[in-house]
Amino acid sequence: xxxxxxxLAITAVGALVAGLVLVAVGQSTLAELWPSYVQGLEIALAxxxxxxxxxxxxxxxxxGKTELQVARERARAxxxxxxL
Numbered sequence: 001x002x003x004x005x006x007x008l009a010i011t012a013v014g015a016l017v018a019g020l021v022l023v024a025v026g027q028s029t030l031a032e033l034w035p036s037y038v039q040g041l042e043i044a045l046a047x048x049x050x051x052x053x054x055x056x057x058x059x060x061x062x063x064g065k066t067e068l069q070v071a072r073e074r075a076r077a078x079x080x081x082x083x084l
Contacts, residue, residue, distance in 0.1 A: 015040030
C-alpha cells in the first residue's frame with residue numbers, strides 16, 4: 001500500500017511542477033493551472049485505484065490456488081476413506 005501512496009504523491013508533485021513550468025514559460029495562466037492540476041490528480045487516483053485492484057486480484061488468485069490445493073487434498077482424503 002505504501003508504494004501506491006508514493007505513486008500518488010509523485011504524480012501529484014509532477015503535475016504541479018509541470019503546471020508551474022507552463023505558467024513560467026507563458027503557455028498557461030495561474031487560473032488555468034488549478035483545473036488541469038485537479039484533472040491530473042483524478043488521473044493519478046484512477047491509476048492508483050487500478051494498481052491496487054490489480055494487486056488485490058493477484059493476492060486473491062494466490063489464495064484461490066491455495067484453496068484449490070486444500071480442496072484437492074480433502075477430496076483425496078475422502079476418496080481414500082471411502083476406499084475408492
